[in-house]
Each structure stands twice: as structure tokens, then as C-alpha cells.
Amino acid sequence: MSYLHPIYPxxxxxxxxxxxxxxxxxxxxxYRLHTVPCGELWLKQGRLVPCxxxxxxxWQGNPxxxxxxxxxxxxxxxxxxxxxxxxxxxxxxxxxxxxxxQPAVGWRFLTPVAPGVTAPLLGGHEFVGVPVDxxxxxxxxADAVARLMPDPDEMDWQDELFDNGQADAWFARMDEPSHxxxxxxxxxxxxxxxxxxxxxxxxxxxxxxxxxxxxxDASGALTGVHIDLAVLPLAPLPEWD
Amino acid sequence: MSVSYFGIRHHGPGCARxxxxxxxxxxxxIILLEGPPEADGIVGLSADPAMQPPVALLIYxxxxxxxxxxxxxxxFSPEWQAIQHAQxxxxxxxxxxxxATHGFAQAMAAEQAxxxxxxxxxxxxxxxxxxxxPIGELSRAAGYEDHELxxxxxxxxxxxxxxxFAAIAEAMTALREHAPAPDLREARREAHMRGRVREAQKAxxxxxxxxxxxxxxxxLCQVATAKADMALLKGLPKTRTAATWxxxxxxxxxxxxxxxxxxxxxxWYRHLWQCAEGTSERWVTRAARLxxxxxxxxxSASVIETVRLSEALxxxxxxxLPGLAEQQEAMLTVLCHGDPLPMALIRQQLEVGDHxxxxxxxxxxxxxxxxxxxxxKRLRLKPSTENKRLELDLREESGRHxxxxxxxxxxLDVGWGKPLADSNRTGTFRESWDLRWxxxxxxxxxxxxxxxxxxxxxxxRQLSERAGQSRHLPELTGMLDVAMLAKLPVAASVLLAAVxxxxxxxxxxxxxxxxxxxxxxxxxxxxxxxxxxASVLPIITTLVERVTVGLGAAATQLDxxxxxxxxxxxxxxxxxIDTLDDPLLRDDWLDCLQVxxxxxxxxxxxxxxxxxxxxxxxxxxxxxxxxxxxxxxAPSMPPAQSTGxxxxxxxxxxxxxxxxxALWQAMDSWLTGLGDEVFIERxxxxxxxxxGFTLAERRQMGDKLKHxxxxxxxxxxxxxxxxxxAAMVLPVLAAVLGTAKETTQ
Numbered sequence: 011m012s013y014l015h016p017i018y019p020x021x022x023x024x025x026x027x028x029x030x031x032x033x034x035x036x037x038x039x040x041y042r043l044h045t046v047p048c049g050e051l052w053l054k055q056g057r058l059v060p061c062x063x064x065x066x067x068x069w070q071g072n073p074x075x076x077x078x079x080x081x082x083x084x085x086x087x088x089x090x091x092x093x094x095x096x097x098x099x100x101x102x103x104x105x106x107x108x109x110x111x112q113p114a115v116g117w118r119f120l121t122p123v124a125p126g127v128t129a130p131l132l133g134g135h136e137f138v139g140v141p142v143d144x145x146x147x148x149x150x151x152a153d154a155v156a157r158l159m160p161d162p163d164e165m166d167w168q169d170e171l172f173d174n175g176q177a178d179a180w181f182a183r184m185d186e187p188s189h190x191x192x193x194x195x196x197x198x199x200x201x202x203x204x205x206x207x208x209x210x211x212x213x214x215x216x217x218x219x220x221x222x223x224x225x226x227d228a229s230g231a232l233t234g235v236h237i238d239l240a241v242l243p244l245a246p247l248p249e250w251d
Numbered sequence: 252m253s254v255s256y257f258g259i260r261h262h263g264p265g266c267a268r269x270x271x272x273x274x275x276x277x278x279x280x281i282i283l284l285e286g287p288p289e290a291d292g293i294v295g296l297s298a299d300p301a302m303q304p305p306v307a308l309l310i311y312x313x314x315x316x317x318x319x320x321x322x323x324x325x326x327f328s329p330e331w332q333a334i335q336h337a338q339x340x341x342x343x344x345x346x347x348x349x350x351a352t353h354g355f356a357q358a359m360a361a362e363q364a365x366x367x368x369x370x371x372x373x374x375x376x377x378x379x380x381x382x383x384x385p386i387g388e389l390s391r392a393a394g395y396e397d398h399e400l401x402x403x404x405x406x407x408x409x410x411x412x413x414x415x416f417a418a419i420a421e422a423m424t425a426l427r428e429h430a431p432a433p434d435l436r437e438a439r440r441e442a443h444m445r446g447r448v449r450e451a452q453k454a455x456x457x458x459x460x461x462x463x464x465x466x467x468x469x470x471l472c473q474v475a476t477a478k479a480d481m482a483l484l485k486g487l488p489k490t491r492t493a494a495t496w497x498x499x500x501x502x503x504x505x506x507x508x509x510x511x512x513x514x515x516x517x518x519w520y521r522h523l524w525q526c527a528e529g530t531s532e533r534w535v536t537r538a539a540r541l542x543x544x545x546x547x548x549x550x551s552a553s554v555i556e557t558v559r560l561s562e563a564l565x566x567x568x569x570x571x572l573p574g575l576a577e578q579q580e581a582m583l584t585v586l587c588h589g590d591p592l593p594m595a596l597i598r599q600q601l602e603v604g605d606h607x608x609x610x611x612x613x614x615x616x617x618x619x620x621x622x623x624x625x626x627x628k629r630l631r632l633k634p635s636t637e638n639k640r641l642e643l644d645l646r647e648e649s650g651r652h653x654x655x656x657x658x659x660x661x662x663l664d665v666g667w668g669k670p671l672a673d674s675n676r677t678g679t680f681r682e683s684w685d686l687r688w689x690x691x692x693x694x695x696x697x698x699x700x701x702x703x704x705x706x707x708x709x710x711x712r713q714l715s716e717r718a719g720q721s722r723h724l725p726e727l728t729g730m731l732d733v734a735m736l737a738k739l740p741v742a743a744s745v746l747l748a749a750v751x752x753x754x755x756x757x758x759x760x761x762x763x764x765x766x767x768x769x770x771x772x773x774x775x776x777x778x779x780x781x782x783x784x785a786s787v788l789p790i791i792t793t794l795v796e797r798v799t800v801g802l803g804a805a806a807t808q809l810d811x812x813x814x815x816x817x818x819x820x821x822x823x824x825x826x827x828i829d830t831l832d833d834p835l836l837r838d839d840w841l842d843c844l845q846v847x848x849x850x851x852x853x854x855x856x857x858x859x860x861x862x863x864x865x866x867x868x869x870x871x872x873x874x875x876x877x878x879x880x881x882x883x884x885a886p887s888m889p890p891a892q893s894t895g896x897x898x899x900x901x902x903x904x905x906x907x908x909x910x911x912x913a914l915w916q917a918m919d920s921w922l923t924g925l926g927d928e929v930f931i932e933r934x935x936x937x938x939x940x941x942x943g944f945t946l947a948e949r950r951q952m953g954d955k956l957k958h959x960x961x962x963x964x965x966x967x968x969x970x971x972x973x974x975x976x977a978a979m980v981l982p983v984l985a986a987v988l989g990t991a992k993e994t995t996q
Contacts, residue, residue, distance in 0.1 A: 034540075099546060142552070215543060216550025240551055243540075 012132070014116040014226060021244050022117060024087050024104040024225065024236045029095075034243045041242075042090040043103065048209045049196040050081045051107060057152035058107065060122055060222050060237050063180070063210060064144035064172055067155065069162055073122035073138075074152045075222070075235060083108050084149060084209045086194050089241055102193060103241040105211045107149055110233045114225035117246070120235060122222055135250055139219035140237055146184065147213045147220065147237050150199075154206035158199045171200065184210055214239030252457050254448060255279070256472060257329075258419040258465030260386055262504060262514040264327035264524035265407035269415045270462065274336045279460035281451050282337045284330060285444065285467065286322055286346035289494045293614075294346070296496055297331075298338040301611035304331055305499035305517075309693065312355040312490045315362070316697040320351055321690075323499045325517060327524035333462045347447035347461075349440040349484075356488035385426055385466040403574045407523060424469040433470070439487070441470040442480035449477060496614050499690045500636040501604035518604030519575050531558050531573050538582055538597050547593055549586055557585040575602070605636050607688070618704035619663075619696045626656050626706065634667065634688035641668065641684040651738075654682050658737035659710040663699040665692045707739065714742035724753045725765035731787070732769035747786060754790050760805040763798050764820040767791065771827040795836045798824065799843040806853035811895060811936070814854035818899060821857070825864050841870045848879065855892045859883070859899025863907065877913035884921035893921055894933040898940035905944035909951050 023030065023043060031040045051058075056079040059072040066072075085106050092099035119137040121129040130138065140147055159167070172180045183195040190196060193212040198205065213220060218240065225234045238246070245251050255277055259266045274282070290308045297306075304326045311319025324331040337344035390401030409415060433441065444467065451459050461471060504517040514520055519534075526533050535557045539549035561573035561581035570577070579594070587593040612624070627634060630653050632641075643650040657668035668684040702709035702716075714734055721727050727750045734743040750770070757763055774787045806817060821844075828840050841864075847853055848862035848871065862879055865871045871879075882888075883896040897918060901908065908915050925933070944952070 035537075037544075145550070214550075215539075216548050216552065218551030218555070220551075 012118045013134075014118050014230075015247055017114060017117055017225070018246065018248065021242065021246050021248070023242055024106050024223075024234070024238070025085060025108075026087060032243050039243050040095065042095045044088055044090070046086045046088055046191050046194055048084040048086055048105075048190055048194055048211075049207070051084050051149050051151065051209055052081050052154070052204065052206050053077060053079055053151045054204075054206070055079055055151070055153040058122075058235060059150050059152045059155065060140045060235070061148060061150065062140065062142040062144050062146060062213075063148040063150065063208060064146055064168075066141055066143070067148075067150070069159055070152075070156045071124045072152055072155065073124050073127075075120055075122050077107075077109065077232070077235070080109075084196075086191075086211050088191070088193075091241075100191075100193065101214055101239075101241045102211045103214065103239055104236045105147055105149065105209070105239070106234050106236040108234045110227065110231065112227035112229075112231065112233050114233045115228050116226045117223050118226070120222045120224045135247075137221045139221050141219050142213045142217050145213055145216045146210055147239070148208055148210040149235075149237075150208040151206060154199055154202070158201045158206055160200060180210070184212070211237075211239075213237075214241040252452060252459075254452070254459045254461060256420060256468045257416050257460060257462045258423055258468035259329040259462060260402060260406070260465060261330065262325055262328050262517065262520060263402065263406060264520045265403075265409060266415075267327050267329040267332045267524065269409075270329045271332045271336065273416060274333065274340075274460060277458060277460055278340070279456075279458045280342055281454075281456040281459055282333050282342060282344045283347045283444075283447055283451060283459060283461045283463075284333050284344055285348050285463035286330065287320070287348055287351045287494070288346045288447075289351055289492050290322070290346055293494055293496060294334060294344055295338070296611060296614050297334050299611040299614070301609060302496065302614070303609045304328070305501060305504055305606060305608040306610055307497050307499040307503075307690065308494060309497050309697075310351045310492055310494045311694070311697060312352070312359060313493050314490060315355070315359050316694055316700070318355050318358050318362075319694050319697065320354075321497075321499070323504055325499075325501075325504055325521065327520050329462065333460075345447060345451070347444045347463075349436075349443040350489075350492075352489045352492045353439075353487040354436075355492060356490040359490060360488065385423060385464075388426055388430075389422060397576075400574065400576055404570060407520075408570065408572050408574065419465045420468045420472070423465050427466070427469045435483075439483050441467055442475070442483040444471055445475055446477065446480050446484070495617060495620075496610045497620075497690060497693045498608040498610055500608070500688075501606045502636055503690050516575055516602040518600075518602045518606075519578075521604065521606075531561055531578065534578055534601075535561070535582065535586065538586060538601055541597060541600055542586065542593055545593070545596060553586050557581045560585055607634065607636050607690075617693070617697045617700055619700050619706060619709060620693055622705045623660075623696060630656060632656070632686075635686070636688055636690075639686045640671075641686050643682040643684065645680045645682060650682070654684075654736065655738045656706065657684055657686075658733060659706045659739070662710040662714055662733060662737055662739075663702075663706070664695045665699075667692060710737055711739040711742040714739060715745040718742070718746045718749045721749070722753060724750070724757045724759075724762045725769075727753055728766040728769040728773075732772050735773050747790075750787075751790060754793055760798060760801045761816070761820060763794050763801075764824050767794050767798070768823050768827045770794070771831045775830050775832075791831065792836065795828070795839060799839050802843055803847060803850055803853070806847060806850065806857040809854040809857070811854075811856070811891075814856040814895065817854070818856050818860045818902065821860055821864065822902075841865055841868055845870050855883070855895030856899040859896035860902055861899075863900045863902060866907070873911055873913070876907075876911060877917065880914045880917040884917045886921070886924050890925060890929045890933055894936045897921075898936055901940045901943075903943045905941070905948040905952060909948065909955060915955070 020030070020032070025045055026043050027045055029040065029042050031038060033039070056077040058075045058077050059067070060075070061067045061072060085108060086102050087104040087106065089101050089103045090097050090099065091101055119132070121132070121138045122140070123129050123138070132138070160170075165171075176182070177186075180195070180197055183189055183197055185192055186195070195210045197208045197210065199208060220240060221238045223236045223238050223246075224232050225236060227233050255273075257270055257273060259270060287308065287310045289310045293308075296302060304324050307321040307323040309319050309321050322330075324334070334344060386402050390397070393401055393405075395401035406415065432438075444461075444463065448459065448461060448471065463471065501517045501521075504514055522534055522537075523530060532554075535554050538557075539551075539554045542549040558581070561577040564577040564580060565571070565573040568577070573581070582597060583589060583591070583594050587597075613621075626632075630649065632653060641653070643654050645651050645654060657670075660667050661670075667688050668686050671683040671685055699709045699713060702712040711734075714730055714737075718727060718730060721730070727746060731743060731746040731750055734740075734746050750766070754763075754766070757766075770787050770791050774785070774791060802821075806814075809817060824840070828837055831837075844861040844865045848858055848865055850858065853861070862871060862876065866876050880900070884893050900914075908918070922930070941949075
């Protein structure tokens, strides 16, 4: 397991709220952060899949992280980056699955790998990220996807689920302001019998490869899994700027 | 003893880096640098940490600073690196170019000859003729249209620069073998540089580094006798000069200067200088950040794809690294999705940049510049090369002081701030300015130094001098207005006297009318700034009286263009009278208009406009308007006359047509009675008359046209007031007007 990095409060802002300011290239940057509870994610077997649900999610064999089974709250940290800070320009900064309420003191990159695949050896600041090509990321339970999602040979997920032109299409739910907030969605999987779901967010400034980060408390226990959507203007460690 | 020649290109980071390495390897005991010897005494200031490029050496003749020449340096200029090396190594640095004083003396003599209309030979050499573009020649020979691209490929992207200077010297030697012989000025420059090299040798320096434009290297290496060089330099005219460091800016690096042609992408070159590794990634990341700041989507995936595409393009073109052209193409394709507008932003903000350099306090040897620096600090007005809008509240002291400074600078021809056209000075106590600093504005300040050592004194004296030279009344009243705005009481009193004198003798009615609006502004708003302005009221009264007396005669015998000018002036005059709000003057003016409206000899447009102004101010009632309309638009009237009259009446607003059916019908009958040919001939003037109408007015006219003569219109016209229904709105009206209590009681 890789080295546990210290948390710099002005650089790691998952779950932070309030006004924050930085100076980058001699220019002041001010963001106002707030969190949006997105509901709970039911991980019956603890197999968390951080993914681009519209492009890379597969029926089986998704890269996953093994966590203790359970039902965990998911929270999005959203930045108001508009100049007037009037909510006119919002960007999701982190999508976080919370395992404990203990304060986090350190972090490290987590490596989602498909079952049976060995995690690659990585350099100091390399990571295996979540590839995003639809501008969205999400958390879902691997077991629930395999069990509940229809067989892709029998149903085209894109046409029938994601973008079927109906109000319950996944894309439509993402943009529905009355649901959680435009840009966030908590969607029950088709055929769910026990609330099995998928939680989605827009991915910061769009497509890219985003790091999956684990936060840890003083005892070294995992407190959360976060997709860092690279919206903050500084790297998480000063030596990486 | 050795003399090493380093032929450089100004503002080339690759060249600067190679020179830096070469100087470290050579460890010269003196550096001779192409540049003005007048700056030898101030080159040491460049070691001050407060000196932050881009900066420029300004050399100017003290008697005519406008002829001054800038020698700009950026961080990535080889010259700057040579200066820095000399400072750090503690070795002397001499500037070896031909002193600028000779060029100045020639230019001033030529100017004087032109001013006095003396016949004489036009100067056969100019500063511009000094400059050549050898890089351009080589790039053209290599088949490149863009000489920066050739330079970038051959020099900036060169990994091994050890033989670079030898290669440059060889290329230039070949080029000069086929080039025409240098002109006299160029020959003198090179003779002077050779002389300075000899001087250094004579002084006993052992390792002499000569850093000069690549073009000069072959000429400096060639064998030439000291005697021949001295003969070339004998008897050159001189004038007294001064030298100073001034802050410079990125965008100005793109222009030609004392060092010849500039670079068109200083931001890119600075990036190359600062980022030895990860050049592409960091460049595209900066572009993405810029787009995000502008609210445009720029994902990290796009950044990665842009970098990949630029690298692929470089590979296709057999380049070691992506250059600016590859970056531009990749960014346009991926990051900007083919849209040129974001690319324009990248061009302006990133490739050119908006850096403004700084020089140490007290370094600038010009009192007005120092005064400006102090004022900028005091008023917290930081100069920037970006366009910035500044809103000032003149009721606040800081707003007045800032406004005053900007007006004073404008008097001194320093256009840092431009008052915006929509600046509302008619009662809201606000001023809007567009601010943009340009480093070459210091020349105007230096030129103005002869008027005084503070901005206030210099502006006051300059305005007073202009007042003494002008015999043009509107110009004088305009200057008086400026003197009030800039709080220059001495100049204001001089101008007031000049205005009084000219107002008494001015005969041109147009000038009298043009002179009025600035005077009215002074009278009406002068006190807002704490300036006593009552003294202009008698002048205004005199001017209005003279205009009212002369307007009738001035309105006759005018063609359409001249009538349009007079109508424009009448509009300004009316606005001034309205602003002044003096009942007696207003009555005189409206009496004059009323007479003019019925004066058959007056130009039709003037007649119509006078009628309109008088009607708008209730001097003429609707019946009189209708009667005048029937007369002016009668079929017997020549169409040109009717059109002119109509254009005058309808000028600025179509409300008159909307509210007065009689006018509408008269116009309708007249228009329908025009023959096709006449209608087409008069159409441009009619269109112009209608062009001033607002969209809402035009829409209402459309509606009116639709219903005119129809049943609804007739019903509406014949409907009697329903008192009961009308009473229903009274409580709402009372609430709106705040009289609800009284009404209900």
C-alpha cells in the first residue's frame, strides 16, 4: 500500500464548506464550497465501482474497490466558481462515499481493479483513475450491477435506460433540479428489490481521468472514498504544483 | 587577448539560454553590448531586485523628448541576460552602438526644417533605415513564410546550442556577402562598434565578449582601420540627451523599437524561457485555466488530447518539439472545438500576455513620472495594460481626485483613461473611464516636463499655453470645461479671459453654438467639483442672445448637408438650454425657434426641427402643428422641401407621429401622393428620419397602421369615458402615488 500523504486543509477540500481563496499565477481565485447529501449507497458485498456510468460501466468485470459491506452516505462537494458567487456557475469538486465520521488526517490514492487483475506498480504521484468520457462519474455496487442491470445483449442500456427520451432516463434525472440538484442524481437500478442504487455527479470540468482517493483517520482506518474531480486550483501536495 | 562575438536575435529565449551558457563558459572580463552608450551610467540599476522585466531603456533628446527611442528587454532577451551576467560576475558592460544623440540631432534638424518650410535635403537616413531583418531573409530562403517559425525551429528548439553562435555568424556572413552594402547610418554604427572593441582591447581586457545583433557580427569581425572608421564618424551632429529605465509591457514587445522588430508572441517565449521541461503540458494547462476563468469548458481530457495532438503534429513535421504553430492548431481543434473566439482569448492573454514590468523607485529621472507614480499610489490606481473600466462617484473625494488626475493626464496627451461616451455627467455625479496603460505614454510625460514638475502645474501651463494660441471659440470653451474637470484654476481663469475675448469678436454662428454646451456644463456642474463657475453665466447669456439674433439668417440658403449640421447644432443648443434651466434664456431661445418654424426662407429641415422643439416644449399646440404639417406636406410643395421638413419634425423620436393623427394623416396623404420615382429618390432621407425611432415606437407604428381607419380605431375614438370603470383604478393610483390615506379619507 502506498505512502499516506498528509492532508493540507487548503488543498484537500472534500466535504468542506465555506469561502476559500487561493492565488495562482498571481491571480486571486475565490470559490464558495458547499456539500450536497446524495443519499446512501447500498454495498451489499462491499464491491464499490467508481466509474463513468454512461461509457465505461459494464455488466461485469468493472474495476472495483473492496470495502466492508454496508449502506454508506454519499456526499458531493460543489464549488460555486462564479465571480459574483451567486450560484450561477457550479462545478462538482468531489464525490465522496463516507465510511466513518472520524476526522481524516491522511490520504492515499486507491486503485480500482477488475476482479482477478493485479494492481500495477505506480510511481510516487501516479494513480489509476476513473476514465470519464461522458462528463459524469458515479458510485455503484458491482454486485448490484451484475445482478440487476439487464443483459446488454438483450437491452441497449444507452437507448433504453440512459437516454430513452422519458423523464426517468438517467440523463434526464441528472439535469432535474428538483431531484437532488442539477448535476447530481441518485437512481434506483432497474429491477431493484432492496433499494440498490447508483449515485451520479457531473465530473468537474468534464472528461478526463480522475483520481480515487481514500481518506484515513489517525488510527489508519479508512474514513471515505472520494473521486477528486480536479476542480480546485492547487494539487493536493505543494510539491506537486 | 581574445574577442568572442555572439550574434543574437533580440527577445529569443533559446538564444538567451545559449548566451547565458556561453558567457559562463567564457567568463569574459568585459561585455560589449549593442545598445545606446548613453545608458552606460544607468545600466547598474538593472541589478536592483525591484527591476522586473519587461523594462526598457528610454533615451531621449532633452529638448525634444518625442524623438526618444526605447530599447526594451524581457526576461528572455539575450541582452538582458548579458546585463545580468555582467552584474553577477562583477565585470564592466559597455553599450557600443552609435550614440543615439546623432540620430536625434538629425531628426530634430529635419523637423525644424519642415516646420520653417526651409528648403533642404530630406534626411537620407532615418532610424527605421537602421533596422534590418536578417532572420526574415534566412527564413524566406529556407522556404518559411513566418520568420518566427523558422527561428523557433532552428534556434529555440535546438537541443545542443554549443555551435549555435558559430553557425549564426556563418549564416550572416553568407547573407551579407550577397546583401547590398550597408547604408551610411549602418556603416557608422558598425564603425562605432568596432571602435569600442578596439578601445576595450587598448584598455587591456583579456576576454572580451561582444554581444550584438547577428547581422553585425561579420562587419565587426572584418578588418577595418581605425582611421577609416574615425573618418566615418567625424562631424556627426549632437544634442543633449537623457536616459532612464521605464517599465515596459508584453504587448509592446510585439512592436518595433530601438532594437528593431519585436516578437509577436512574447508570452510564448517567456513560457519557453521559464519551462525547460513539460513545455507543452504546462502551456496547454495554462490555456485551459484561462478558458475556465472565462467560464468556458476545458476538461482535463481535452488538455491531454491537445498535448497529444500537438506532439503528433510536431512528429509529422519532423520537429523535435511542438512549436507555437502546433500548439495553436491543436488548441483550436481540441480545446476550442474549432471556435476562433476562445483562440483569440488565448492569443491575447497567453501568447502576447499582459505583464507590466517595474523599475525601482526613484530610478525614473523625470519629475512628472515620479509625480504620477506618487499619485497612482495615493489614489490606488495601478497601471495595467489590460482594458479596465473605472466608475467614479464624483460626490466622493477619492472619485473627484481620480477624475482630476485622469483629466490632467489627458491634457498632457497621456491617454491612460478615456472618458466613455455614455459617461453620464448630467446629474448622476458619475464618470466612466476606460483605463489602459501603455508604457510609451511616459514619452508624453517626459515631453510635458518642460511645463512643470507636477502634473497639476504642467497641465495648467500647457492648457494656458494652448489658450494663448487658440482663436477658435468652441476649442476654447472645450478647454475651459477640461480645466474645470481637471481642477486647474489658473488655467481656467486664463481660458475664461480668452473665451470672453473670443466670444466678443467671434462672428461664425456655428462656432457660437458649438461653444455653448461646454460652457453650460461648466456653469451647471462646475460647483459639483467645488469650483466656482458663476463667472461663465454672463458669457453664456451673451452667446445665447447672439445665436437667437443670428439663427434666422443662418438658416437660409442651406443645402441638405449644411442644414443637417445646423439641425445637429440646434439639438445640442437645446440640450444645453435645458440643462442650464434659466427661464429667461429659455424663453428667448424658444421665441427664436417659434419664429424659425414659420420662416419660409429657412431650410426645410431646420424649419421642421424648430417646430418640433417648440412643440415638445409646449410653445406650439397640436392644431398649429397639424396646420403646419398640411402646409409643408401639401401636394404643391416640392417633394425635396417636404421631405426635409418631415425629417426635421420627426428627428429623434416617432412619438409625435404616434400621438397626433392629423400629422400622421398629412404624412400618409403626402406619401401616397408621391410618384414612384420621386418616392424612390426621397427614400434615403425618409429612412434616415425613421432610423432614430426606437423599436417600441416602430412596433406601435405598425399597430397603428394596422388599425388606422378600422372599426376598433373608430370605436376607441368615439367611446365616451365610463366614470364608474375609471373610478375602479383610483385606489391603485392613490397607492402608487402615496396619497392613499388622503383619498380614502
